Amino acid sequence: MEEHKSMPKDKGLDHTLSVLREGYEFILNRSNKYESNVFETKVLGEKTICLTGKEAAKLFYDNDKFKRSGAAPKHVQKTLFGENGVQALDGEEHHHRKAMFMSLMTSDALNEIAELTKKHLESFAAQWETKEKIVVYDEAKKILTHVACEWTGVPLEDEEVDERTNQLADMFESAASIGPEYWKGQKSRTAGEEWMEDLVQKVRDGEINPPSHRALYQFSVHRDLEGELLDKQVVAVELLNLLRPIVAISVYMSFTVLALIEHSDQVPSLQSGNEQEKQSFIQEVRRYYPFFPFAGARVKEDFTWEGYEFEEETLTLLDLYGTNHHPDLWEDPKKFNPARFESWQGSPFDFIPQGGGEFDFGHRCAGEWLTLDVLKETLSYFVNELTYEVPEQDLTYSMSEMPSLPKSGVQLTNIVRQKNR
Template sequence: MSNHKSMPKDKGLDHTLSVLREGYEFILNRSNKYDSNIFETKVLGEKTICLTGKEAAELFYDNAKFMRSGAAPKHVQKTLFGENGVQALDGEEHQHRKAMFMALMTSDALNEIAELTKKHLEAFAAQWETQEKIIVYEEAKKILTHVACEWTGVPLEDEEVDERTNQLADMFESAASIGPEYWKGRRSRNAGEEWMEELIQKVRDGEMNPPSHRALKQFSNHRDLNGELLDKQIVAVELLNLLRPIVAISVYMSFTVLAMIEYPDQVLSLKSGNETDRQNFIQEVRRYYPFFPFAGARVKEDFTWEGYKFEEGTLTLLDLYGTNHHPDLWDDPKKFNPARFESWQGSPFDFIPQGGGEFDFGHRCAGEWLTLDVLKETLSYFVTGLTFEVPEQDLSYRMSEMPSLPKSGVQLSNLVRQKNG
């Protein structure tokens, strides 16, 4: 007689359309419906286990139980992640490739990313003063394309800023799309990889010599576990795995400014320049607003957890958004409250806007520290470096859209730089 518990199960043949319809709230809705942090459904015709919550995250990031290889649908690989990148690796190969990314995250490098963000914000703000209004999201993408290219050592000419910005943005804007938008994302992914491969070849041939600490140089010369140079296409994917996520911070930049607009009472304390208050505000932006809906993995071999059976090869999704809004983890999770982070203990499993687990040997996003530095600099600049007005607009955002963004892109008018900013 089996001691396995019966897992709550979605009725119906397939729920892919429900994922597209409900977006970030797909897992959260069913977790509430079944009053369970685990349930079974079908996505893209495949049995799928969905998890949410801190204990589920601890399970999901156990590398002995789950593997990332084969978890991301081809649809997503061909737009968002690229093929054969670090997200799809496991074991020693993953650790070796992840170390290539982590080597970039030095304190000096993170300080530089903050300085580059400030530099390009100031340069763009000089232009904003001459314009009737700006759309924060569109400006943020261009600012971060400049930041990403300069930080990684990728050359960027003025005349190609719009083209490269659009290519990098298409990769994350189209990941959950179908039809023309999806094919637009695929074309941009292909063009982006061609762009990177050309640069990599020039570095390897000695035609370009970027500084040794830049990612373009380090990744081009990186060797695998067998001591061989990585295939040029894989290096291109990994360089885009730096550039694309940095540009994707534009989503958070837009929500940061939106939070300033929606919660002006929370902004008053930020003007004093208190670093802790600004950090808490940014963390609450990352917890409260949608960014990435869920992460995927496959069961490495059969095991049982809390009475539930997990079979080898089963696709498993961890609810990132839902865990950040889980009532067992967060008091009044639907309320925007930066003060909640004053007592947060820093667990790698209850606050997972960009994934969970450990940085060095797990699958937590290597760019999370970088994200914080970019956003703190952005918040500081918009709080003390600018004055602006907020014209009438539609600031609503839909949870069914991935990525979700304010419909207006957050429009500001009458921007003026402050001398003491």
């Protein structure tokens, strides 16, 4: 019989404010304090189990033990995820809906994402040469709005780029906010869904005809397990579950340029064109810099793991940032070292910046491959196609703000394209 152990427990009535104050390091701090990869706390007035590390990630992504339904707070659904989307589904319904996303991730489609990224980088860089200064984060959001809409088949007029960029960015920039910033995110979520619903209806009515391989068409005609068309509100949520995450790669794009600034000694080797070195650099950007703090699920039914009892319906959080910085998994985790990925074995449970587990059957982000292609193009463009200067600015970033970003957004001046040198 398995020995039952007492789970380490946070003292105090509620630790929601501590989550907001400590951000990405909330779980990691307590894991270190209790010298345990599992502990109990209370968030939003609810008993919550927190997990970190490779073995904990394996547990968390066991679909027999955890479910996603009811895990995301309404606060987050009304900004980041939307309601009734794939993240909140389980079982066969989840697998069927996830397949709709995975069908888009063909090699040709991913190659196109890379080509679109390069095309729009080049278009924007031509404008950068005429500007005194640019802010990489602001430019990246616009570039990726173009990329996302073109790749999914969503029409985007020049005069609406700023509006749509802001709407998509508000959804992930406000997810951990309160007050006016949260209300702005909620308003943008509503406007974004109305935008998508209108397009879906036009596709179904034959008023617009996107190419049949584009997400706008595929999602609009997708049928559920009962053979019924999805409600257009659900289609709108799922389309935004493509557009929003692509635009959110702007956070990683900013950190990629920051990494080039902070580790300029590595630029010459990256210019050589060695694909493995580029891949390792991008992976280390995703491991080292903060992106998404944790993922949530609920216990399906009572079980015991390593002596600890998990009760049905208990909210459980997996520490994404902390697992990527876990000292048992990564040597010198606080050091930026791309070379570590030259010997990395590729486990789906120790490197989880966008979630872990398997792509097809689990809840791992369907857009992770897409993210890599966007970032590799970004890296190649900045090291091989541009020269620029880095003015004095505040390049620090907060571990409590979610998402975290360099304070200055990464400012560059005197940008010149290689072809104009």
